[in-house]
Amino acid sequence: MGYDAYVPCHCWRDGLTTPPPADPSLIQPDEESGLPDLDVPITGNEELHHRFDRWTAREACPHEEMELIAERIANSGGMGRLRRALDGAGGAHRFPTLVNRLPQANSGRLENEEAASMLAELRDLSRSRDLGPWTVLTSDTSGTGGGSGPREESGADGLRARPIHEHLGAGRSRRMPDRSAQYVAGLDHDGFFVEYCPERAEDGGCAEDGTRTELFRSRRFTQQRVGEDRVRFTALDHGGETTVPMRHLLGRGGQEGREPDVLGVHRTRLPPQELEYAVAPLTRLCRAAVETGGCVHWC
Secondary structure (H helix, E strand, O other): OEEEEEEEOOOOOOOOOOOOOOOHHHEEEOOOOOOEEEOOOOOOOHHHHHHHHHHHHHHOOOOHHHEEEEEEEEEHHHHHHHHHHHHHOOHHHHOHHHHHHOOOOOOOEEOHHHHHHHHHHHHHHHHOOOOOEEEEEEEOOOOOOOOOOOEEOOOHHHOOOOOOEEEEOOOOOEEOOOOOOOEEEEEEOOEEEEEEOOOEOOOOOEOOOOOOEEEEEEOEEEEEEOOOOEEEEEEOOOOOEEEEEOOOOOOOOOOOOOOOEEEEEEEEEOOHHHHHHHHHHHHHHHHHHHHHOOOEEEO
8 A cells, every 4th residue: 555645736726727628617626636527427428527537637737637746655664664753753742743644544635734734844854863763673794792782873874784674663662574373573672572472463463462472582693594484593692592483584585595694783863864755755745735725635
């Protein structure tokens, strides 16, 4: 699932379109889309609707689909990441419009006044030096020594490798993708962990009211394939290890070598550029709505 949005142009309202293929008295603005709509039944008027749809799509004005601007904001994972980041950066107290009015579905709209408020919050977000704690799991080949806690880094530039997984925002932890029916591998601000969970929640983690047993926790460890569908985790910051059913090594997919991987947990602060993928299109949409007196329509 992806989240898209557009701001309709005002060419029809301002009398700037080419002549429509229907009597103008039959054309009314659609409240949901903000675009001109043909107010006659489709049944018996199929050809007229076909011509009207072609006109609004390509012929009415210079704007395709009569949209002044159209943007892809993020996929469902990216939107969830943005929400978690906002939660960790102050939540609704600091970003009330972003927290409460980001799209929950592919419908609805952001009113003009709300677009102005969101634009101001997006500027605040972009100018922030950091947006709360950001813990990442990365490949770590800097040696085999231990350490008493997640390694402190100075933002994304301080990381030596691309993150395999991350935890940001508030909450206990951010679960990693399902690995087996009864085991959960996860990351929280205290490190990497593996839990045995006979009962699973809908999000893939342990059921809150179910029994859970933490089998492994470490901030620096190795992972190694043991047999066909099992992986051994060995801590480098203490003497613990565990072997659990897993199809692939973390961060490796099907590309797996024979030597054990060394993985490390790094704790830093989330820099605003990590959210630019969503902040940039949202800023363009809100700015267009404010400048034209229009609304942002989620789709």
